[in-house]
Amino acid sequence: MATPTSTVKGGSSRDGTAKTMVADQITQSIQSTSNLLHLMLQSSPSQAELMKLPKSLFAKTSTIKNTELVLEQLPRVISSLDAHMDNGLQSVPQLKIVMQLLSNIENCQLKTLSRAQAIQQETGSVEQPPKPANLP
Numbered sequence: 001m002a003t004p005t006s007t008v009k010g011g012s013s014r015d016g017t018a019k020t021m022v023a024d025q026i027t028q029s030i031q032s033t034s035n036l037l038h039l040m041l042q043s044s045p046s047q048a049e050l051m052k053l054p055k056s057l058f059a060k061t062s063t064i065k066n067t068e069l070v071l072e073q074l075p076r077v078i079s080s081l082d083a084h085m086d087n088g089l090q091s092v093p094q095l096k097i098v099m100q101l102l103s104n105i106e107n108c109q110l111k112t113l114s115r116a117q118a119i120q121q122e123t124g125s126v127e128q129p130p131k132p133a134n135l136p
Helices: 002-009 011-041 047-090 092-123
Strands: none
Touching: 011 047, 047 092
């Protein structure tokens, strides 16, 4: 079994190895505990209670392996998110320009609409929809 200092030495290049070693040590501990429980089971009068323990320990072994896989993928996910954030931040000046253009378009449309309403009020004419023709 490795000593704690041997897993720390090596820096970030060995992080994956250290995580794998920790996961393997946890798995070995669970298996050792399970083996011990099997031995106790053979000599214990309360076998029914001991039968439940190894099953739950073995069920957690796959969870530990899945956690190891997630931890291995985490640096790539963080790097990818970082790249997307950088791209998004580089787009901010263009987004500001687009927002300004949209604001200018909206202001022009509002000015045109208010002028049309002012002219309509000055002339006093309100357009009404055409009346339908009488059909025989």
